[in-house]
Amino acid sequence: MPLQEKTNGSPAAGPVKSAARALDLLDEIATNGPGTQLQLSTRLNIPKSSLHALLRTMTDRGWLQTDPTGSVYQLGIHSLVVSSAYLAGDPVLSRAAAVMDEIAAATEETVNLGRLTGAHVIYTAKRESVHPLRMHSPVGRRLPAYSTALGRAILAEQPAEVRASLVPHHIAPITTHTVTDRDAVLSIIDRATELGYAAESDESCIGVRCFGVALPFARPIVDGISVAVPMSRLDGGREDVIIETLLSVRARLASEHGNSSVR
Numbered sequence: 001m002p003l004q005e006k007t008n009g010s011p012a013a014g015p016v017k018s019a020a021r022a023l024d025l026l027d028e029i030a031t032n033g034p035g036t037q038l039q040l041s042t043r044l045n046i047p048k049s050s051l052h053a054l055l056r057t058m059t060d061r062g063w064l065q066t067d068p069t070g071s072v073y074q075l076g077i078h079s080l081v082v083s084s085a086y087l088a089g090d091p092v093l094s095r096a097a098a099v100m101d102e103i104a105a106a107t108e109e110t111v112n113l114g115r116l117t118g119a120h121v122i123y124t125a126k127r128e129s130v131h132p133l134r135m136h137s138p139v140g141r142r143l144p145a146y147s148t149a150l151g152r153a154i155l156a157e158q159p160a161e162v163r164a165s166l167v168p169h170h171i172a173p174i175t176t177h178t179v180t181d182r183d184a185v186l187s188i189i190d191r192a193t194e195l196g197y198a199a200e201s202d203e204s205c206i207g208v209r210c211f212g213v214a215l216p217f218a219r220p221i222v223d224g225i226s227v228a229v230p231m232s233r234l235d236g237g238r239e240d241v242i243i244e245t246l247l248s249v250r251a252r253l254a255s256e257h258g259n260s261s262v263r
Helices: 015-032 037-044 048-060 076-087 091-107 149-155 162-168 184-196 240-257
Strands: 064-066 073-075 110-117 122-127 142-144 198-201 209-216 223-230
Touching: 015 048, 015 073, 015 198, 048 064, 048 184, 073 184, 073 209, 076 223, 091 110, 091 122, 110 149, 122 149, 149 162, 149 184, 149 198, 149 209, 162 184, 184 198, 209 240, 223 240
Parallel strands: none
Antiparallel strands: 064 073, 110 122, 110 223, 122 142, 198 209, 209 223
């Protein structure tokens, strides 16, 4: 058995298997939906015998719950309690609230706030469009950063080597219009560094065009904001209005937060 790396004279702590499995289980259900014990065992490659006790414990503690048949496991109410506590304590959400309201009032379209985590963006807040036809992007949804306007805008603020490391060689399409050529995606992100904003059409949601900018609250920049518009409403110069609104907000925030070097 190889020696563990030591820090300050003590062995580096390795992962606790049961804790890792519990977290993997929450991630799996959050990402791919509910499942039976057999389905979850297959999806996570965990023996049914080991998974049974874990499911029972997490259900007893409210992290998971079952459907009326008692056989399908889904996230439980305690997951909501913890998520709500995170959102309430996140400083960026409170700072971005007024900005989101401002952009929503100016554009009358869906406004999303998101954060870069690894190669993905997680949507942390939103403002709904005033129109009946709108994009559905629930808070907590996770999408590949390189295939969304919001994510591309944040990636454009990272050093070139970081951008390259976060765009995989194989890009799984979200829709039939998702750009899957890695070099093309990197070029799109490079272009966003020049323009100050990123855009995509049909790549994350059919019939919708999105525009995104990074929020320069602090370095490193990991938060961004986007406007999602059904393409049927992009007429009469509305695209220009949306882009100008986003760039204006971005420039003002860069000045206010001492990031005047932001393009």
